[in-house]
Every structure is written in C-alpha cells, then in structure tokens.
Amino acid sequence: MHICVMGTGYVGLVSGACFAEFGMQVTCCDIIPEKIENLKEGILPIHEPGLQELVDKGLREGRLNFTTDQAKAIEQALTIFIAVGTPAGEDGATDMRYVDDVADTIGQYMHDYKVIATKSTVPVGTAKRIRARIEAVQPEPVEFSVVSNPEFLREGAAIEDFMRPNRVVIGGEDQHALAIMKELYSPLYLIETPFVITDTTTAEMIKYAANTFLAMKISFINEMANLCDVVDADVHDVARAIGLDQRIGRKFLHPGPGYGGSCFPKDVQSLAHFAQEAGVKLQLATAAHEVNQQQRGRMVEKITAMLDGNVAGKTIGVLGLSFKPNTDDIREAPALDIIAELQQQGAHIKAYDPVAIPAAQQVLRDVEYCKDSYSTCSGSDALVLATEWNQFRALDLKRVQALLNQPVMIDLRNVYEPETMKRLGFRYTAVGRRSRQRDSAN
Ligand code: UDX
Numbered sequence: 313m314h315i316c317v318m319g320t321g322y323v324g325l326v327s328g329a330c331f332a333e334f335g336m337q338v339t340c341c342d343i344i345p346e347k348i349e350n351l352k353e354g355i356l357p358i359h360e361p362g363l364q365e366l367v368d369k370g371l372r373e374g375r376l377n378f379t380t381d382q383a384k385a386i387e388q389a390l391t392i393f394i395a396v397g398t399p400a401g402e403d404g405a406t407d408m409r410y411v412d413d414v415a416d417t418i419g420q421y422m423h424d425y426k427v428i429a430t431k432s433t434v435p436v437g438t439a440k441r442i443r444a445r446i447e448a449v450q451p452e453p454v455e456f457s458v459v460s461n462p463e464f465l466r467e468g469a470a471i472e473d474f475m476r477p478n479r480v481v482i483g484g485e486d487q488h489a490l491a492i493m494k495e496l497y498s499p500l501y502l503i504e505t506p507f508v509i510t511d512t513t514t515a516e517m518i519k520y521a522a523n524t525f526l527a528m529k530i531s532f533i534n535e536m537a538n539l540c541d542v543v544d545a546d547v548h549d550v551a552r553a554i555g556l557d558q559r560i561g562r563k564f565l566h567p568g569p570g571y572g573g574s575c576f577p578k579d580v581q582s583l584a585h586f587a588q589e590a591g592v593k594l595q596l597a598t599a600a601h602e603v604n605q606q607q608r609g610r611m612v613e614k615i616t617a618m619l620d621g622n623v624a625g626k627t628i629g630v631l632g633l634s635f636k637p638n639t640d641d642i643r644e645a646p647a648l649d650i651i652a653e654l655q656q657q658g659a660h661i662k663a664y665d666p667v668a669i670p671a672a673q674q675v676l677r678d679v680e681y682c683k684d685s686y687s688t689c690s691g692s693d694a695l696v697l698a699t700e701w702n703q704f705r706a707l708d709l710k711r712v713q714a715l716l717n718q719p720v721m722i723d724l725r726n727v728y729e730p731e732t733m734k735r736l737g738f739r740y741t742a743v744g745r746r747s748r749q750r751d752s753a754n
C-alpha cells in the first residue's frame with residue numbers, strides 16, 4: 313500500500329518512518345529542498361530516540377522515500393497524510409496556511425480516488441474545510457475521502473507511542489476510507505490496540521480534549537503545590553494518594569514550572585479560542601492556561617525569595633533549557649520565560665543543557681552558556697534546576713555546594729528530597745514540598 317506524507321516535521325517524519333516499518337511503501341514530501349536532500353542521506357532535522365535507526369532501515373530497504381515532487385507522490389499514493397505545521401496564529405487561533413496549501417496541492421494533482429488523512433492537530437471542522445478546498449481546485453471532479461487520524465506522540469517517546477499506542481483514533485465519513493485506514497494500522501491488531509472509530513469532527517475533538525485534560529491535570533497539581541507551599545504540606549504525597557484512586561490516575565500529576573512544548577500551550581488556547589467562536593465558553597481550558605502562565609511567575613518569585621528578595625547583580629546558574637528532558641525542543645519552555653524575567657530584574661544568567669544550548673542561543677541573549685553542570689555552579693549565587701534531565705538527578709552535591717558562592721538550590725522539578733538537601737547544608741526549595749518554612753528559617 314502506497315502512502316504519501318506531506319510535511320517532514322516531527323509528526324510527518326515519525327509517522328512516515330513508522331508506517332515504513334509496518335511494511336508500507338512511504339513517500340515523505342516537503343517543499344524545502346535542503347531538508348529533503350539531507351533526509352535522502354539519512355540526515356534528520358530533529359533529535360528523537362530510535363528515529364535514526366528507522367529512517368536508515370526504511371531507506372536501505374527501499375520502503376521510505378523523500379521527495380519535493382508533490383505531484384508524483386500524490387499520484388502514486390492511495391492515502392495521503394497531512395502532517396504540516398499548524399502554528400498558533402493571532403489571539404490563540406490556529407494558522408491554517410500550511411494545511412490550506414497542502415489541500416490545494418492535493419486537489420490540483422489528484423487524478424483518482426484518494427484518502428486524505430489529517431495527522432497534525434487541526435481545529436474542529438478542518439476535515440470539512442479540506443474537502444471544500446479540494447473540491448474548489450480540482451481540475452475535474454474526482455472522488456475522495458477525508459479522515460481525521462490524530463497523533464498522540466510524546467517527544468522523546470514518539471516511536472514507542474506510534475508502535476504501541478494506548479489507542480488509535482480514526483474519524484471518517486465512509487466505510488471504504490475507514491477500512492483503508494484500519495488496514496494501515498493492521499500490525500497493531502496483534503498487540504490488541506483499541507481502535508476508536510468515529511466521524512471526523514469527533515476525532516478532531518478527541519485530540520483537543522485529550523491534550524486539554526492532561527494540561528488541566530498539570531495545572532491542577534501545580535495549584536495544589538502552590539497551596540502546599542503555604543500550608544506546609546507535601547504535594548508528592550497528595551499526588552500519590554489522589555493518583556491511587558483509579559478514577560484519577562497517577563500520571564501527569566508531577567508539579568513544576570508548568571507545561572511547555574509545541575502541543576499543550578497551543579492546543580489548550582486553540583480549543584478555548586474556537587469554542588468561543590462557536591459561542592461556548594470553556595472555563596476549565598482557559599483556567600488551565602492562565603494557571604500555567606502564572607506558574608512561571610511564581611517560580612521567579614521562588615528564586616527571588618531565596619536570594620533575599622533581590623536578584624539584581626546576582627549570578628544565577630540554570631540547569632536545563634528544553635521544555636522537558638531528552639529533547640532539544642525549547643518551544644514554550646518554562647526555563648526561557650523564567651530566565652528572561654530574572655534578566656529583566658538584573659540577574660546575570662549562566663546556563664547549561666545537554667542538547668538545547670544551540671536552540672536557546674537563537675532566542676536568549678546575554679546568557680553565559682556553560683559546558684556542564686559544574687561550570688554552571690561555579691561562581692553562581694544560586695542554582696536553579698529547570699528541566700529534569702537524568703544527569704541532573706545524579707549531581708555530585710558536595711561538589712555543587714563547594715562551587716556555588718552560597719549553597720542555594722531552587723529545584724523547580726522536585727528532583728531532590730528536601731530532607732537530604734537540608735542535611736547536606738543546602739538552602740533548598742522545591743515546588744510544594746514543605747521546604748518553605750526552611751527557606752525562611754535559614
Ligand atoms: C504532548 C502529549 O503528551 C502528546 O500526547 C501530544 O500528542 C503532544 O503533546 P509532549 O509535548 O511531547 O507531548 O510532552 P509531554 O511529555 O506530554 O509533556 C508536556 C509538558 O508537560 C512538559 O513541559 C512537561 O514538563 C510537563 N509535565 C508533564 C508536567 O509539568 N507535569 C507532568 O506531570 C507531566
């Protein structure tokens with residue numbers, strides 16, 4: 313079965329490589345020639361565990377191809393996946409430019425029946441929009457189906473999420489297209505993956521509902537952590553105990569500086585935005601977003617409080633810049649906002665991240681980038697742990713203490729135990745972990 317994937321970004325590349333691994337014949341298309349030339353050589357534009365091996369294998373075995381020739385790729389394929397970017401536009405609306413362009417291209421070059429599937433997260437109603445655009449540009453009327461097949465891929469675990477998903481969601485208008493889509497995922501029947509088969513609009517809704525619910529869970533536990541800080545309770549015990557209730561579940565209850573990345577911030581706002589346009593006020597989505605924004609400011613307050621209420625002229629070492637570990641992705645990373653605000657207040661910033669420094673250099677000015685954790689500590693008045701990379705979990709704390717001007721650590725990811733840190737002689741604070749009393753006691 314021939315598949316064409318339009319867009320070789322994160323979603324397109326992972327999906328294309330995984331479908332090739334499923335045994336399909338896949339052509340990935342992009343309009344950027346340089347990107348395609350690199351991909352043909354097996355040079356990837358992103359860092360994702362396991363992807364290199366899959367791309368190399370697909371290329372070697374001839375099931376994965378890369379091209380800028382959209383006309384040919386469309387012609388050959390029975391199923392075309394739209395996996396182009398859907399960036400945030402004005403006021404939380406989604407910028408549909410790239411989806412529209414791809415729909416127009418497909419319409420122009422389509423000469424026989426095609427299944428057109430959206431994989432990018434697209435606003436509710438996009439399937440209908442794509443149908444209308446294709447019909448408007450088709451040189452002659454050709455039958456086609458539009459389906460919605462949202463991805464639920466976590467960066468850093470995308471291959472695993474594709475190969476062993478919790479569920480596959482397929483929304484379509486006709487049985488023929490649904491049968492073709494199910495066929496593409498047939499290897500997943502062997503591992504008894506649940507399939508949710510529904511209409512396109514519902515499938516589009518599912519993606520937003522899932523991401524907004526997860527974002528809400530994070531904002532909820534962050535609010536609880538903020539309250540724990542004030543009443544001197546431990547949010548980890550709260551999270552564990554409530555999470556043991558199977559109706560709640562333990563995952564996504566880890567407090568911190570708030571969610572970042574390319575999905576949650578954008579999707580939550582986008583859902584709230586198009587709901588409002590549809591005349592429905594989504595109060596929980598809006599609140600999840602507001603709490604998330606405020607959380608960054610709270611983290612700055614925490615840092616400032618540990619430096620006697622004033623960071624001006626002080627040097628602050630920051631460990632971790634990406635929005636989460638195991639990625640160089642800094643989109644909407646809390647560390648960036650926190651650093652910018654500390655700089656605004658007159659702090660000098662030293663920073664280290666295992667892979668995200670080149671990306672951070674593009675957006676953060678006047679930061680002294682360091683070669684490792686310890687050189688970040690050296691001469692700093694406080695150490696901020698902003699992303700929980702594994703290597704930051706195993707720091708030589710004695711060495712950290714010796715290198716810092718004073719033993720102050722603000723652990724925004726709750727990596728360390730407050731009791732241990734106190735015993736080691738640190739002035740330490742975390743998020744909702746009964747460390748506040750000790751801050752003021754010290
Ligand atoms: C997410 C969804 O998980 C995925 O299903 C969707 O398709 C795309 O968006 P991703 O953005 O890669 O994936 O990251 P994820 O691992 O879900 O983390 C998102 C953010 O939430 C990170 O900034 C992370 O630090 C934060 N987070 C996550 C918390 O602060 N607490 C938690 O308990 C979990």
